[in-house]
Amino acid sequence: MNVTDTARASALTSEIVMNTTKRETRLAMIESGQVVELHLERKGERGIVGNIYKGRVIKVLPGMQAAFVDIGLPRAAFLYVGDIHHHIHDLDFMMNEEESEAQQEEENGLPDGIHDTIPSYTPIEELIQEGEDVLVQISKEPLGSKGARITSHISIPGRHLVFMPTVDHIGISRRIENEVERQRLKDIIAEIKPPSCGIIVRTVSEHETQEKLQADLTFLQGSWERILEKEKKVPAPSLIYEDLDLCLRGVRDLFTENVSRLIVDSREYYNRVIEFMDTFMPSLKAQVELYEGEEPIFDYFGIEMELNKALGRKVWLKSGGYINIDFTEALVAIDVNTGRFVGKRNLQETILKTNLEAAREIAYQLRLRNIGGIIIVDFIDMDRPTDRDKVFNALQEALRKDKQKTNILKISELGLVQMTRKRTRESLTRTLCEQCPYCEGKGFLKSQTTVCYEILRAIGRELADEYSECLQVTANPEVLKLLFEQENDELEEIQRKYNTKILLNPDPNLFQEQYEITIC
Template identity: 40%
Template sequence: MKQILISSEKNLSRIAVLVQGRLEDLHVETGKTDQLVGNIYRARVVNVLPSAQSAFLDIGADKNAYMYIDDAIPPGQKANRQGKEKPNIRHLVQVGEERLVQVMKEAQGTKAARVTTEISIPGRMLVYLPDSARISISRRIQAPAERKRLEQTAARLLTGSEGVIFRTQAEGADEQRIADELCYLRSVWSEALAAAAAKKLPVLVHPGDDLITRAVRDLFSADVDELIVDHGPTFQRVKQMLLSFYPDLADRLSLYQGKLPLFEQYAVEAEIDKALRRQVWLKSGGSIVIDRTEAMTVIDVNTGKFTGGASMQLEELVTRTNLEAAREIARQLRLRDIGGIVIIDFIDMKSSANQARLLAELESELARDRTVTSVLGLTKLGLVELTRKKVRQSLSEALTSPCPTCGGKGRVLSLAEVSRRLEREIRALVKTGEAEAVVVELSAELARHWQEPVDGTARSQRVEQDLQIRLHLLPEARLPVHAYRVRYTGTKQEADRLLALEAGEAKFIGDSSRHQV
C-alpha cells in the first residue's frame, strides 16, 4: 500500500509518501517566493574573481548569485573540453554583460545561490535542454535495447543545439508521446523567452516548478494506491494535473475531509518531530545520533539498549545493529533532506565479510533515493563516507531557526512553524468540539507574530474569519519564546467569564492543554 499525502497551508506545502503506513519520504516548501531552484533569469554580471574562477550575477534576489567556471562554460562546449585545462573565467565572463542562467542550488547560510548557463525545462518523461546538444538517459533505465531506442528517438526529434534527458517515466513510451511532450516543452521555453525579451534586467524568465507540481509529476505513478489532498483549491489543481499527466489514474485522487488534520490522522506529524531530533531510536533498542556541522553531517551508531539473546555473539550483535542502522540512516537522509558530505561511524566489526555486507545493505537502501547519492567506502578509521546532492534547504533549515538563548549552538522551531502548529491545533479543536471561542496563552514574541499582517491580514484575524470563532490571545511573560497553552475552547460566554476572572486576578481552575516545543 503506497500513499501520497499533500497538505497545503498558507505559505507552506508538505508532501508525505507512506509505504504500508510508514513514512518513507517527506518534502517541505515554505513560501514560493523563498524558493529559487529552477528559476531562470536574464541576469547581469556584477563581479568576476579570476583567482577563485567564479563570477557573481545580479538576479534580483537579496544576494548576488554565484557561478563557478564549470557552470560558465557554454553547454555546447563542455563535451569537447573534457580532460582539458579549464580556461580563465575572464575569457568567458565579463562584468556588465547579460547572461541567461538557471538557479541550481538554493542559498545556504552565508553561501549565495549557485547558477549555471545550462538551461533545463523539466517535464514528466523528458528534461528539455534548449542549448545543450546532448542526449542522456536515466540510470534507472537499464535495458540496453530500450536505451538504444530512446537515443534513436531523440536523434530523430531534436534539432540544432537542442538536447534532452530521458527520465525514468520515459521507459516504454512510444515516439508520438515523447514527441508531444518535447513539442510542449519547446513552446513553454519559447513563450517564456518572448515574454521576458523587452523587460529590464534582472528579470525572471521562467519560474521553477513548485513542490506540488513536482510531487504530482515526479512522485505519482501507477504504483501509488492513493493520493490524498486536504485543501480544496489544491485538490482541484492536482486533479487538473492528473487529467493531463495520468488520466487513467485520476480516480486514485481524493479530498480529505476528516476532523483531525491530515498529517496528524496518518501520524506524520510525530515522524516530523522525530526527524528534527538529534537521536533516533531503532526498533531493536539501538540508536543513531545525527549531528550537523558547517562542513558535513556526522552520524554515530550505538547498540544502546540492544543486548541480543544470551547465545548471541558480540560480532552478530554488532552486525545486526549496524544493518538496522543502515536502513534507518538511508531513510533519515531522505526525510531530513540532508545533503553534502556524510560521515557514518558504524560500530566496529572484525569480519571483512560483515563489512562488505553492511556496505551492500547501505547502497541498496540509498538506491531508492531520488537524490543522487554516492557511497565512497570505508576509511582507514572504519568510517563510511558518502555524498548526497544538496539542492534545497534541509528539513531542519526549513522548519527551525538558530536558538537565541544558546547563541546559535542549537536550533528551535521557528515562530512561523510554531504558529502553524498552533493554528492546526485550534482548527482541530474547533472541528471536534464545535467551539465558538478559543483562549490561548502564549509568549509575547509568539503573540506579536500572530498579529503581524501577511498579505494585509494578521493570522489571528484570518483564523477568526475562517473558523467563525472569537480568538483570544493572552501574552504570558513566563512562557518560553516558542511555547503556548490552549486555556479554553467552548462557548463565547464562558470565554468571556474566564477573561473577566483573569482581569480581576482571579485564578481560573479547569481543564487545559499544554503544548511546548
C-alpha cells in the same frame, strides 16, 4: 473520489499525501506504509531551484574561477566556470538522480560538441565580464549564508522529457532497463529532436507513444521560446521563468506508475491537480483522491508524528541501539551506539547486528530529512573485515532507494564511513527550525557555576579600576540564587575588601550566560 475508512488498512505500495493551505503546502511520500520523503513549501518562501533569471555579472574572481551574479535575490548568486562550460554532470538539479545517471552513461556524460565550443582550460575572465547580462538557472538553493548556485545551461523539465536547448544530446533514464525499450525511445527522440538541442527521457516515458513524447516536447519548446522573448524585454536582474509550485511539481516529478494514489485535502488544490493531469497525465487522473475527513490529513496517515520525530537528534533502533545525528557548518556527523541492546551470543555479533540495523536506518533518515553534503558515519568498531564489508554493503543497498546521488567510501578500520549526498535544497531541520538564540547554535551553555565565577571576577575588576560605594549585579535568577547560596562568603569578602555594597537583582528575561554590573 473520496477517501474511505479503509484507507488505513490498505496495503498500497506507494502513496503521495498532500496537505495544503493558503500559507503552506506539505507533501509526504509513503512507501509500504512508511514515510520516506517530506517536502514543504511556504508562502513567500518558495523554492527557486529551476527558476531562470536574467542576471548581471557584478564580480569576476579569476582566483576562484567563479563569478557573482546579481539575479535580484538578497545575496548574489555563484557561477562557477564549469557551469559556463555547460558540463552535463551539473544538470541533475532538475530531475531525479536517474536522469543524471542517464546523461553520465552516454559519451562519458558529455554531449558532443561541448569541448569544441569552450575549451576546458578557458579562464573565466575570458568568458564573461563584469556588467555583462547573462541568462542563468538556479541549480542549488541558497544554503545558510551562501547564495544560490547557478548555471548558464538551461534545462526545462516536463512530465516525460527534459528539454536542454543549449546542448546537442540524447539521454535515456537508467531506470528504464529493457534494452529494446531504450533503443525504441532513443529512435523516437532522434526523430523528433530539434537540431542542436538536448533531450533526456524520464522514467515515466517507458512504453509511451511517440505522439505523447512529441506533445511534451512541443510544450517545452514553447516554454523556451517564451523565455527568450521575455529575456529581450526585461532589464537585469529579472525573473524570467518560475518553476511549478510544490503542489504541481510533486505531481510532475513524483507521481509515477509505482504510486498507487495521490490524496489531497483541499478542494481548490484537488481541482488544480485534476486540471494539470487532464493536460499532462490523464491516464492517472482516477488515482487522485480528495480527503474530506475531519481529522487533519497528516494526523490521519500518521505523518505528523513522523515529522516531529524527524527533527530529533536521537533515533532509536528496534533492537534498543540508537543513532545520533548532529549538524555542523562543514558536515553532518552520525554516531551509532548499542544503547540498551546487549545481544545474545557475543560482543562481535551484538556490534554487527547494531551496525547493520543502523546502516538501514541511516539511509532512511538521510532521505527522510533530506540531509546532504559531507556526511561522516561513526559505526561501532568492528574487528573483523568481513563484518565491515557486510555493514558497508547493507548501507549501499539501502541507499539504492534514494533518488539523490550519493558517493560512499569503504569503512575505515576505525569504523568511519565518509560519504556525500547531493544537496539542492535545505534539509528538513534547517527548513523547519532556526538557530537557538540562547546558545547561538553551539548546543552548549556555560554552567551556572562558571557564570557565577565570571561575575565574581568582573566585580573584582570593576572595583579595582574605580571605587564605588554600591554595585548592582543583574543576572538570571537561577545564577544569582547559586551565587547567593554557594558563593556568599566570597561576596562578603569582596564587600569588606573594597568597603562597598553589592546588590543582587534577578531578571528572568536574561539568559543563563547574560549578566550586567552597574553602579547603584
